[in-house]
Amino acid sequence: MxxxxxxxxxxxxxxxxxxxxxxxxxxxxxxxxxxxxxxxxxxxxxxxxxxxxxxxxxxxxxxxxxATPPEEASIERIVACFHPPDRTKEELLLLVDLGVLVKDVKIEHPVYGDLTASIMVSNRKEALRFLEKVNETNAAYLSELTEGVHLHTLSAKDEATLDEAEQALREAGFLLEA
Structure with a gap:
């Protein structure tokens, strides 16, 4: 050395x-x-x-x-979600198990405006590592600042995968809808 x-x-x-x-x-x-x-x-x-x-x-x-350009084109969609912190693991695993990349989390803060944090998890290992780091550092989830309301930018190889992910979020009670 x-x-x-x-x-x-x-x-x-x-x-x-x-x-x-x-x-x-x-x-x-x-x-x-x-x-x-x-x-x-x-x-x-x-x-x-x-x-x-x-x-x-x-x-x-x-x-x-x-950030290498993807080998195949990917489609993005922003979804509005709502859940308490103790359901974050369930939400992330649901999405990555469907083949979705969870790019970020966004909130609208009353003082700072739009806040975005990169997540970039696309499989169970990455999602569990992310959750472990949050736990180890005793960090709060960004969505805790907005009582669970947040946006995710999701990316997948096709619209059908994003449709399936959105439906799974809806069925699990995560999707925030009007």
Whole structure:
């Protein structure tokens, strides 16, 4: 390990981009910091600079990912949901089990306006990891600020999958309808 040197500036940002592009799973700021031999805060700054240059990096609850274009076109739909925090696991697993990517959660806050948080879970393993991180950090769900009312951006390979997901949300009592 003594032969590894600290990466500097543009060299570090190029290496961060390379690491993100070569991984299928998110990399945490801590992991990137360890690899680059800098602080996590330096990595946060580097990610911000890369994003400002238009590099498609997304921050998820599991870490940073390079947003590669999907191999096949995906369809998106925003759905309005309502449930207490203790049903979040049920909601996420219902969606990912149907082959849906849950991209984010959005709320309308009375002071800050629209707030969006990236979730980016598409299978049980990712969903359970997300829920575990929320539990470990004792974080509140964004929807707790609006008494359970929230939006999700869902993505799937076709309209039929999104229709099925929306119907499953309706049957489970999650869908907020007029």
């Amino acid at each position: 003594t032969d590894k040197k600290k990466l500097i500036g543009e060299e570090r940002r190029a290496q961060i981009l390379s690491w993100l592009q070569s991984e299928d799973m998110p990399l945490t700021g801590g992991d990137l910091a360890e690899r680059a031999r800098v602080s996590r805060q330096v990595i946060v700054g580097d990610i911000t600079l890369l994003k400002a240059r238009g590099v498609p990096i997304i921050a998820t609850s599991q870490g940073y990912m390079y």
